[in-house]
Amino acid sequence: MTAMLSKPDTKTGPATFSYSSDDIKKMLPHRWPMLMIDRAYDVIPGESGKGVKSVSVNEPFFAGHYPDHSIMPGVMIVESMAQLVAVIYVAEMLESPVEQPAGDVSEQVGYLGAIKSVKFNKLVVPGDQLVLSAQLGPRLGGLRSVTVKATVDGQTAASGSLIVTTGRAG
Template sequence: MTIASEAPARPKQKHSYSSDDIKRMLPHRWPMLMIDRAYDVVPGVSGRGVKSVSVNEPFFAGHYPDHSIMPGVMIVEAMAQLVAVVYVAEIIETAAAAEATGAPEGGGDPSASVGYLGSISSMKFSRLVVPGDQLTLDAKLGQRLGGLRQVSVRASVGSELAAAGSLIVTTGRKA
């Protein structure tokens, strides 16, 4: 009797992306580009990123001038942009695999596939983020719900948690 065995699933390769790579992946530009680097990105699954917080950020001029605090909404935006990098990395990987097999190229600008932030749930802020801090961002994509995707996100400074919660993002742009 012969038992057919399945080949073990190859773990997905982790990728790193510089700020220049991220500019090619996302439609965001200064002053709204909120991540400096992404690493340990498993396309379509998870990733980590870095946001170096500088006193020169434009929001510090008004939030608060005498006690600079990074607005929570900007922390959430940084986490959402990491989610977009993880999502676009999957699209790029799929296109590269199709091209390698001779399939017609999907083509186009990968940043055009970045969707929108649809919902923020259970977001808790537990530490102030100030100039000089380096935010470490984590994103783990969850289940798909039609054209939506659930995501678990975290931001920390060193070993201290700064924010954590759930997002729902669209998996494409609709006018």
């Protein structure tokens, strides 16, 4: 894998990066049916970014949630936002001029430690496109706070904060 998965967008301010679904598969350990993010863009490595989750009627959770009234489970919306956070975190390692860690960079992805003050404002249904955003806060030892939001058609579907680990515990 190369150090830069995509070309930076250097309009003004810090360089931003975009990552395709193929790039994301190199960055995250998740695979179907748990890979929940299709694209990431406006990523400022280690700081913030945006992403897209296209919600399809073929998602496996719709078979039981609910069979006659398909609604994306809130935990899957949170997982989508958390995966965007992981992309932003891994992008910091990949795009840094400092030497990259040896091995598979997806092994550096940490864990979701806490879900705080997340509110759900709109049902997400098949055909919707979740637009995700995340802003990483300061590091607190091996933890990091993150502000996250998911919208559909400009309306907030979910928002709140997460605590993530900055690496995997042994």
